[in-house]
Amino acid sequence: MAPLVEMKNVSIAFGGVQAVDNVSISLNPGEVVGLLGHNGAGKSTLIKMLSGAYKMDSGEIWINGKKVQINSPRDARDNAIETIYQTLALADNLDAASNLFLGRELTNAMGFVDDDRMEAETRKIMARLNPNFKKLKEPVSALSGGQRQSVAIARAVYFNAKILIMDEPTAALGVHETAMVAELIQELKKQGLGIFLISHDTREMMELCDRVAVMKNGQMVGAERVEDVTEDDILSMIILGKNPKAAA
Amino acid sequence: MSDQTKIPPKRSFVQTLELDMRLLGMIAAFIIVAVAFNILTGGRFLTPRNIFNLTIQTASVGIMATGMVFVIVTRHIDLSVGAILAACSALMAMTQVRWLPEFLEIGHWAIPWIAIMVGVALGALIGAFNGWLIGYQGIPAFIVTLGGFLIWRNVGWYQTAGQTIGPLDQTFMTFGGINGTLGGPLSWALGLAAIAFVLFAIFKSRHTKATHGFSVKPMWAELTIAGIAVAAIAGFIGVLTNYAVPERVVARDPSRYGCDVAEGCNAVYGLPISVLLLIGIAAVMTVIARRTRFGRYIFATGGNPDAAELSGINTRMLTVKIFALMGALCAIAAVVASARLANHSNDLGTLDELRVIAAAVIGGTALSGGIGTIYGAILGALIMQSLQSGMAMVGVDAPLQNIVVGAVLVFAVFIDIQYRKRVGAK
Numbered sequence: 001m002a003p004l005v006e007m008k009n010v011s012i013a014f015g016g017v018q019a020v021d022n023v024s025i026s027l028n029p030g031e032v033v034g035l036l037g038h039n040g041a042g043k044s045t046l047i048k049m050l051s052g053a054y055k056m057d058s059g060e061i062w063i064n065g066k067k068v069q070i071n072s073p074r075d076a077r078d079n080a081i082e083t084i085y086q087t088l089a090l091a092d093n094l095d096a097a098s099n100l101f102l103g104r105e106l107t108n109a110m111g112f113v114d115d116d117r118m119e120a121e122t123r124k125i126m127a128r129l130n131p132n133f134k135k136l137k138e139p140v141s142a143l144s145g146g147q148r149q150s151v152a153i154a155r156a157v158y159f160n161a162k163i164l165i166m167d168e169p170t171a172a173l174g175v176h177e178t179a180m181v182a183e184l185i186q187e188l189k190k191q192g193l194g195i196f197l198i199s200h201d202t203r204e205m206m207e208l209c210d211r212v213a214v215m216k217n218g219q220m221v222g223a224e225r226v227e228d229v230t231e232d233d234i235l236s237m238i239i240l241g242k243n244p245k246a247a248a
Numbered sequence: 249m250s251d252q253t254k255i256p257p258k259r260s261f262v263q264t265l266e267l268d269m270r271l272l273g274m275i276a277a278f279i280i281v282a283v284a285f286n287i288l289t290g291g292r293f294l295t296p297r298n299i300f301n302l303t304i305q306t307a308s309v310g311i312m313a314t315g316m317v318f319v320i321v322t323r324h325i326d327l328s329v330g331a332i333l334a335a336c337s338a339l340m341a342m343t344q345v346r347w348l349p350e351f352l353e354i355g356h357w358a359i360p361w362i363a364i365m366v367g368v369a370l371g372a373l374i375g376a377f378n379g380w381l382i383g384y385q386g387i388p389a390f391i392v393t394l395g396g397f398l399i400w401r402n403v404g405w406y407q408t409a410g411q412t413i414g415p416l417d418q419t420f421m422t423f424g425g426i427n428g429t430l431g432g433p434l435s436w437a438l439g440l441a442a443i444a445f446v447l448f449a450i451f452k453s454r455h456t457k458a459t460h461g462f463s464v465k466p467m468w469a470e471l472t473i474a475g476i477a478v479a480a481i482a483g484f485i486g487v488l489t490n491y492a493v494p495e496r497v498v499a500r501d502p503s504r505y506g507c508d509v510a511e512g513c514n515a516v517y518g519l520p521i522s523v524l525l526l527i528g529i530a531a532v533m534t535v536i537a538r539r540t541r542f543g544r545y546i547f548a549t550g551g552n553p554d555a556a557e558l559s560g561i562n563t564r565m566l567t568v569k570i571f572a573l574m575g576a577l578c579a580i581a582a583v584v585a586s587a588r589l590a591n592h593s594n595d596l597g598t599l600d601e602l603r604v605i606a607a608a609v610i611g612g613t614a615l616s617g618g619i620g621t622i623y624g625a626i627l628g629a630l631i632m633q634s635l636q637s638g639m640a641m642v643g644v645d646a647p648l649q650n651i652v653v654g655a656v657l658v659f660a661v662f663i664d665i666q667y668r669k670r671v672g673a674k
Contacts, residue, residue: 090552090555093550093618
C-alpha cells in the first residue's frame, strides 16, 4: 500500500540560504511522525511546503500514491491536509465559529454567511473535543491558550482531515492542556489520520510518535522508529547531525 | 444541552438588551452635542430645517466613510478619497454637460445615468489600481494614496481645464439634496416599510436562534429594542416631513408639489434622495460586513493577516476589491456632492479624506485593524458635521472651529482606547 504522504527530494532556498535540501519523508495512515531539530534546521519550512504556505523549488509530493501540486493553502485543504500552526493561526477579533469556518463559511440558500448554523456546528464539535468550552460569542482573543488550541484542532477535525500537521501544538499550553492534546492525538491516530508533529521536546516526542525524523541544516539526518532508538541517540542526531544507527 | 437549561447568571439591563456599549456612547455624545447647540443657538439647531440640512451635508462624507471602514479594518488607509471624488465629478460633469449633448439632446433621460455609470466605473478603476499597487506590489497604502491625493484631483483639473462645469443635468441634480426629496406620503411609505422590515428581522432572528436551541433574550428586551427602532425611524421621518417647502419656492413650480396654485399648498420636503442613498448604501455595506464571505474575510484579514492567508483567503485580491469598492463609493459621493452644488468645481471634496477618516475613527474603527462598524462611521460623520455647522451657527471663529474638531477627533480615540482597556478587548 502506498504511504499516505510521500515528499520526495524536496528543496527550497530563500535568497542564498538552502533552507531545505533534497529531503524525503513519508507518512502512513494512523502514524505519528515527529520532526526534530534545532531552530532553523528546516522542520517548519519542510512542513510549510506540504501545507501550501511555501512553494517548493524542486521535488515531488505524492498523496495516496498520486502526485499532487500544492501551490497554496487551498490546494493543501483540497487534499485533506490541515495544519495547526505554532503561532495559532486564528483571527483574534473573530469568535470561535468564525475562526473554525474561516475560508469555508457555511452559507444559506441566498449565499449569505449563516452564523447561527456555524455556531450550532461549533457547539457540537466542541462538546466532543473540549466540553469546558463555553465562550462561543466572544472573540478568541478572550480565550486561554488551551481553548484557542482547541479551536485550531476543531478546525482540522471538523473538515475531516486525513493528514494533520501540528507545529509545536503544546508550546503555549499548561500541563493539563498538554495532556488533553496528547489524548486527542491518540484518538485521531485511531481514526486513521496521519500526523506530522513538530516539537523541541524530545521526551514528549518519544511518547507521542511512532517514528521520529531529525533534521539539521536543511538536511534529513535520519528517520527511525522510536522503539529502535534511545533518547540519547536522538539527541546526538540533533546535535552532531549523524545517524548512529546508519553508522553502526 | 444541559448548560442551556441552567438559570443564566444575573445580568444588567444593558447586557440583557445585548446592546453595543460603544454605540450607546456615540449616540449619547451625539445627543449631548445636539442639545448643547440647541441651547446655544436658542432652539435653532434642532429644527426640522436644520436637521434636514445636517443630513444632506453628511451624505457625501457618510457614503465614503462606509468604504473607509473596510479600508481601515484591513490595516490600510486611503488618503486619496477626496481627490478621486474630484476626478469622478469632473468626468461626470464633462460627460453630461460637454460630450453627451453632442449626440443626445440636452435633457435626454439617458444622460445622467450614462454619466453616473462612467463616473462609478472610473472610481472603481482608480480604486482597483490603488489596490493592485498595495496588494500585489507591496507598496504601503499610505504612499500609494498619498500619491493619488496629488494625482487624481489634478487629472480632473486637466480634464476640465480648471473651469467650473455646469449647470448639471436636472435629473442628476435630484441626488444633491434639496432639489430631490420624496415629499410627505412617499417618505412615510418608506418609513413604514423600514419599520415592517426591522420588526420582521428582529423576530426572524429570534426564531432562528430558538430553532438552533440557543438562549434568546427575554421577550421584553426584544420588544424594547423593537420599540426604540420604530420610534427612531418614525421620529426621523416625522422631523423631515415637518420641513415645509417655503411658499416662494412652491410658487416657482406649483405642479412639482402637487398643487395648482402656491396659496394654501402645504408641501413638505420629506426624505432627501441623497440621504436615502446614504441609508441604502449603509444597509448594503452592513450586510456585506456581517453576512457575506467578503466581509468576513475583511475582518479576518484585519485581525490576523497571516491567519487569513493560511486559511486560504486571497488577501491580495481582497485588497484590490476593497479599494475598488472605496473608489466606487467616492464616485457615488461625487454625484451627491456635485449635485448639491449644481455644478462641478475643481476644489470639490477638498479635505474630504480627512473628514472621512475622522468619521470612521470617531465611529470606533481601530487603525490597528479588525474592528469597525458601518453605523459607527455614519454616526461619526454626523457628529463631525453637527459640530461644524453648530459652531458656524453659534458664530465660533473659523480657526477655533478647526481646533475644536481636531481636539474632538483625538479625544474620541482616547476615550475609545480607555474603554477597550477597561473591558479587556483588543
